[in-house]
Amino acid sequence: MSKSGFVTRTLAIATLLMVASTPIQAAKVYRLKLAETWPSNFPVFGDAVRNMAKMAEEMSDGRLKIRIDSKNKHKAPLGIFDLVKGGQYDMGHSASYYWKGKVPETLYFTTMPFGMIAPEQYGWFNHGGGQELMDKVYSKHGLMSFPGGNTGNQMGGWFQKEINSLDDLKGLKMRIPGFAGEVMAKLGAKPTNIPPGELYTALERRTIDALEWVGPSLDLRMGFHKIAPYYYTGWHEPATELQFLVNKRKFDRLPKDLQQILKVAMKTAAYDMYIQSYNDSAVNWEKMKSDFPHIKIRTFPKEVLQALRRANDELLKDNARKSPLAKEIIQSQQEYLNKVRVWTNISDKAYLDSL
Structure with missing residues (x-):
């Protein structure tokens, strides 16, 4: 082997040894702060938030961590819109109709009297243009809003x-x-x-x-x-849908894979809250009848x-x-309800009526 070849090989081996001995750089961790309307450890609503944060962290292998501050900490249970819009918090969990005094068009995305039940409303959000209309309302404020969990039909x-x-x-x-x-x-x-x-x-x-x-x-x-x-x-309130609010600038700074992980975690936690709420209402209704x-x-x-x-x-x-925007939302909801209710009536309602 020539002298130059020996030197080249020696340098290559030394480089490999140096790389092998260098610690692998840890993946960057992205931390988000979330403000919720609810008190600490609040059941069902708070469970949805905690489930979402846990799923996001696990699916991202620890790269996405979300700190949750309840109303006991931030002291503004009905101020989540401003906290997230202003950047004090990156995310929020609340209900869209709380902001009707600030942005009247926001109230349509929680529930409407005599309107859609939960499965119908989820159909509207995900396949009937509801999410796109919600984007249209919230994007003007630098915010993103996603379904955050449904209570089902509420009592009067x-x-x-x-x-x-x-x-x-x-x-x-x-x-x-x-x-x-x-x-x-x-x-x-x-x-x-x-x-x-x-x-x-x-x-x-x-x-x-x-x-x-x-x-x-x-x-x-x-x-x-x-x-x-x-x-x-x-x-x-036949289908009260809570919301996850997200500061859009903060969302855009996340890597694409973490953006998708956050969306999946929010969507999964939202639907799981609907299931939990339905179950807990059945269990507690039985207790109400017997104990009270x-x-x-x-x-x-x-x-x-x-x-x-x-x-x-x-x-x-x-x-x-x-409001032309309110008109667009109202028409969309009414048209979707007219279509989907026909199926609800000949499926679930017909079945229940036959019992």
Whole structure:
């Protein structure tokens, strides 16, 4: 072997030994901060957030870590929109209809009175143009919004007094957010929105006369049955979808694979929350019937439901006139509902009616 060949080989071996002895650089870890509307360790809603964060970390092999701050930490349960938009937090978990005072078109993406049930609404979001319309609304604010978990059909609420006529709604102080609150106001009620942690105290102290929260999955834990005897069936939130809010600039800085992992984690956690909520409502409803037989289940009288529906239709027409974007969303939802409800009626409803 020539001298030059020997030197070249020696240098090559030395280079290989140096590379082999150099520690492999650890993969970069991306850390996100999430603010949720709910208190610490809140069941169902909070479970969805924790499940999402866990899945994102596991699927990314630890490269994506999400820190969760509940309302106890950030002190702004109904301020998640601003926290994420302003960049104090990278993500949020809340409900879109809480932002109707800031951006009126956001309220349509939680649920609508007399609207779609959960499977229908998931169809609209994922295959009927709902996600694209939500993108259209939130992108103007540097935000991305994704379905964040569905409660299914919610109960109509807890009332101190029985509702026998439209007169009983006049002056009624009720915690009821979203479009349903506007419907109630049109019939003379006084709707308000109160964070979850303050609901029991408000009802107990008669600051409000009634409230709607979710259903047995969460209402039993809140203890409303101890202070309000009448529990009404629902009309106002047939498919309440929470939301994952994401700061778009932060999302765009993530590697493409982590963007997809985050999307998959959010979508999976959202649907799993729907399943959990359905199960927990069934379990807790059984407990309510056996342990608290004093609870009086009621359905609003026909004249009240008819008036609520008329008010709902009138408000939808008014909103469509005021905002072209609202009109686009309302039309999309109504057209999809008209199509999908035919199938719901000849499948699930026909089956249940035959039992």
